[in-house]
Amino acid sequence: MPYQERKLITMNKLYRLTQSGIDELKQEVAELKGQRAAITQRIKTAREFGDLAENAEYSSARQEQEKNESRITDIEHILNNVEVIKTPRNPIEVQLGSTVKLKGTGSKAKQFQVVGTVEADPLNGKISDESPIGLALVGKKVGDKVEIKTPAETSSYKITEIA
Numbered sequence: 001m002p003y004q005e006r007k008l009i010t011m012n013k014l015y016r017l018t019q020s021g022i023d024e025l026k027q028e029v030a031e032l033k034g035q036r037a038a039i040t041q042r043i044k045t046a047r048e049f050g051d052l053a054e055n056a057e058y059s060s061a062r063q064e065q066e067k068n069e070s071r072i073t074d075i076e077h078i079l080n081n082v083e084v085i086k087t088p089r090n091p092i093e094v095q096l097g098s099t100v101k102l103k104g105t106g107s108k109a110k111q112f113q114v115v116g117t118v119e120a121d122p123l124n125g126k127i128s129d130e131s132p133i134g135l136a137l138v139g140k141k142v143g144d145k146v147e148i149k150t151p152a153e154t155s156s157y158k159i160t161e162i163a
Contacts, residue, residue, distance in 0.1 A: 025079055094141075096129050098163065099111065099112070
């Protein structure tokens with residue numbers, strides 16, 4: 001497949017996010033755009049220090065600007081190619097958008113929301129449908145036992161609730 005065709009296919013990828021994930025990205029892009037003036041001012045001030053080739057302040061400010069603009073571009077691309085994950089009504093099985101409660105033997109209950117890869121945040125209970133935990137959960141029903149394999153351990157849980 002020619003390079004141009006592969007590039008177009010990649011650029012048209014749909015990103016699956018919940019509405020709250022979309023809102024978070026919109027807020028982040030607004031904050032990043034708000035930082036543009038301050039970064040531009042840092043570049044202007046650093047330029048006044050003289051020789052740009054040996055000016056660490058200037059290099060640092062330019063790198064910050066590039067990082068900021070790159071993140072803005074990435075987020076805008078995602079938002080322009082987003083598909084909203086609808087929270088399932090009366091879900092029978094775990095799917096994208098589901099919130100799942102698990103109970104392990106001798107451990108307290110755990111709760112996860114299955115989301116797309118862009119929105120995944122395991123520390124806050126949002127797991128990707130492509131992660132080991134997400135793959136173990138998708139398609140399961142209340143009462144099913146799941147075995148979750150992580151690099152640290154393999155644990156067994158029972159699905160107690162799907163919302």
